[in-house]
Amino acid sequence: MVLILMLLLSACAPVAAPTGEVSQSDSSADSAAAANIKIGLVTDVGRVNDRSFNQSAWDGVLQICGELGLTEGEDCKYIETQDAKDYADNIQQFVDAGFNVIVSVGFALGEATITAATDNPDIYFIGVDHFQAEPLPNLTGLIFHED
Structure with a gap:
């Protein structure tokens, strides 16, 4: 699961096509792209240390944040949902704060x-254990095989 999140979150950062040579300006461009990424995670009712989906998703966010040089608590944050009625409000907090990748x-x-993805087409959304009947260009739902 961490690998899938890492790949999806990595795809959100625009990068130039490889030229076979890495220059100082290429490195600067990658840093600039990463500097514009802010990743927010909204848990289901529960905590980020639940040893289940919430924790695995947060671990994946932390991994990609580390690889991109983003700062936990500033560029990478989470909201632990206390009540199911707060889902939309929790997502909206990240929208209002300028986060451009939101994991639910x-x-x-x-x-x-x-609803949030439809209302905010310039923000990337990743839904862990989500199914959507109608695809949206800015929403990827991740569904996993269960034993």
Whole structure:
């Protein structure tokens, strides 16, 4: 799961096509692109240390934030949902704060995430354990095989 999140979050950063040679300006461009990324994670009702979806998703966010040189608590934050009625408000907090990648965890956040993605086409949304009948260009739902 961490790998999938890492790949999806990495895809959000615009990068130039490889030229075979890495120059100082290429490195600066990558740093500039990473500097514009702010990743917010909204948990299902629960905590980021639940040893389940919430924790795995947050671990994935932390991993990509580290690789991109982003700062936890500033560029990478989470909101632990206390009540299911707060899903949409929690997502909106990240929208209002200028986050451009929002990860929502758990199928129960599906409807709120779809609404937010529809209303905010310039923000990338990743829904962990989400299904969407109609695809949206800025929303990727991740569904995992269960044993």
